[in-house]
Amino acid sequence: MMHPIRSFKALAKPMRSAVILGVVLALLASACLVQLGVLQLVEGARTAQAATRARTVQVTLGAKRGRIMDANGVVLAQSVERYTIVGNPEAAQDFTPLDCTPRTKDYCQQLDGKPLKTTGVAAVAQLLAPLLDMSAAEIGGKLAGTGQYAVLKKDVTPEVRRKIAALHLGGIVYGELSSERVYSNGSLLGVFLGGVDDEGKGVAGVEQLEDKALTGTDGYEIYQQGNGGEQIPGTMTESKPAVDGADVQLTIDRDVQWGVEQILRQSKEKYKAGWGIAVVQNVRNGQIVALADTDDVKAGSDEAKLSVARSVNETFEPGSIGKVFTMSGVIQEGLHTMGDRFTVPGTLTLDGQKYKDSFEHGDERWTMAGILEQSSNIGTILASENLSDDKRYDYLRRFGIGQPTGLGLPGESQGLLAQASQWDGRTRNTVLFGQGYTVNALQLTNAVGVIANNGVRKPQSIIKSVTGADGRTRGSETGESTRVIDEAVSKQVLNAMESVSEHYASQGFAGVDGYRVASKSGTAEVAGADGRLSSLISDYAGIIPADDPRFVITVILKDPEGAYGGLTAGPVFAEIGKFLMQKYEVPNSQPRKDAIPVEW
Missing domain, CATH: 3.90.1310.10 (Penicillin-binding protein 2a (Domain 2))
Structure with a gap:
């Protein structure tokens, strides 16, 4: 029989091990509980915050x-x-x-009704x-x-x-x-x-x-998104x-623009011109109604992004249209009136320089109005004899030649007008009839608009209004109107320009049935691809109706067959004028009764 004390000792050893193991397990459990508490109370919050940050996005x-x-x-x-x-x-x-089944049909994927392979x-x-x-x-x-x-x-x-x-x-x-x-x-x-x-x-x-x-x-939104990117x-x-x-409203009328572009492109083909430009300006407020050229470029295309509109960038000598500005200065300075009489020879030599007209003629008896009607270079020089070089320069500047239009259009070229002190013996006279300086189509249109607007140069505008997202609308910011010549002077020049129109209309060019027109043609030699004066610019600028001016129209053609502005650009002007009169239902003109004589 085992001794009791010995039996207790035998049992005590395993019990001690069990107790120790239990204590160890209890300590481990306590540590786990503490760690769990830390994770839940401390790290859990941090983890949740990190998860929230990971899901939170700022979306533009x-x-x-x-x-x-x-x-x-x-x-x-x-x-x-x-x-x-x-x-x-x-x-x-x-x-x-995911294959499509009755249970997954709302979010499965298949191609043409068949499972993907x-x-x-x-x-x-x-x-x-x-x-x-x-x-x-x-x-x-x-x-x-x-x-x-x-x-x-x-x-x-x-x-x-x-x-x-x-x-x-x-x-x-x-x-x-x-x-x-x-x-x-x-x-x-x-x-x-x-x-x-x-x-x-x-x-x-x-x-x-x-x-x-x-x-x-x-703007932006900050929110949390799901695994699929959804909010x-x-x-x-x-x-x-x-x-x-903001919405930007132009002064251009799309229908007029379309009509002018069509007329211009058809005319380019008819006269086999290199290119064409046309501008329509409202006389009463200086707004551009149409600004066209024959370049066929789609808006927003790479070519459109890399180019400048020819109507804005192209510069040229205006030719005889420049006589309008010269004669305005001559009359304003009191040197002559449109009724003054001149005997104009076929050629003229001044300071060793010989000048001639575009057609041969003997001595002609023309008034200054007749000189403009016949577009005589020699007559213009004679009428301007006492107009000093500084005044010649000053009046060109007053009409806006050699100055920016103020429209701020990207790529606009303001042309070139040298100071009078830089003119040579020939240039001082050629500037009188539109050679020796350059303009763009917008400048030329506004310069002729001075005559239509009783001697006042109005600032041009291409932006009618700007309307912000808040619905507020502001008009375009334009400069101040400037008086260039007296009203009485402008009426004399307008009268003579109307005789120019009648001259071409009588030959079947540039007339608009039912409406009086005041206009001037121009032709100028320009440098061609060979660098020599081998190309021509033919232009025509007119006011319609002449008895109650509404529009100024300018047409420019490069190298047209027929050469002279009145015979090529003039008919294009007439087509555009007819279109405008019909579209805006402008009443017919009253008969002309005050024509200044062109001959004596």
């Missing part, structure tokens, strides 16, 4: 660029809703299509290809790389984006809101409207001129709405 709310409209509110340029389709290459590579990038590419109008190989190439962001296609319509969303590829493919600049009239006002770059910034034409007004201010409801913490850009 893009502002829409403002519209460009014509004088009647017709939209010429606007930004429309578009999407950039983005793929997640890493997620695409792990993609497994591929997985990963190939399956995603097969689903997207018909919607993006791209090959599966091209899409697959974009998704085969590393990273989580790959642009698949830009400028996708909302309709296509909705179809992509219906593929249930959340977290793999999604759309980022963007916009596309759309020009609904093709090449109408193409280069003049210009275009925007990839960032939506205006880089040419009106888009550049009014970029500050057209550009809006982006988790109720998690938005901060937001600022986007402010769209």
